[in-house]
Amino acid sequence: MSNPNIQVxxxxxxxxxxxxxxxxxxxxxxxxxxxxxxxxxxxxxPECINQDESAIGVITTNDYYRPI
Incomplete structure (x- = not known):
């Protein structure tokens, strides 16, 4: 059974x-x-489901990978 609240x-x-x-x-x-x-x-x-800027929100420096 699929969950309608989950996008893949x-x-x-x-x-x-x-x-x-x-x-x-x-x-x-x-x-x-x-x-x-x-x-x-x-x-x-274009198939990426995470392209809507309003849904993404603000990107902070903590969102990026940190160098080791």
Whole structure:
């Protein structure tokens, strides 16, 4: 049975629950802003489900990967 509150991106396979909680394959859940900063910004495919700027919100420096 599918959950109508979960979207799965056909590009990267990430799950977005209830419109804003992003479930990454590894690590803690995040936001659409974090997903955009780490993945969508670089992939730039029309099939990506995380391209709506109003849904993404404000991207902060903490959303990007931190250098080791």
């Amino acid at each position: 991106c056909p590009v990267c396979g990430v799950k977005i629950e209830n419109g804003d909680k992003v479930i990454f394959s590894v690590g803690q859940p995040g936001t659409r802003a974090r997903l955009y900063a780490r993945v969508c910004n670089y992939v730039q495919k």
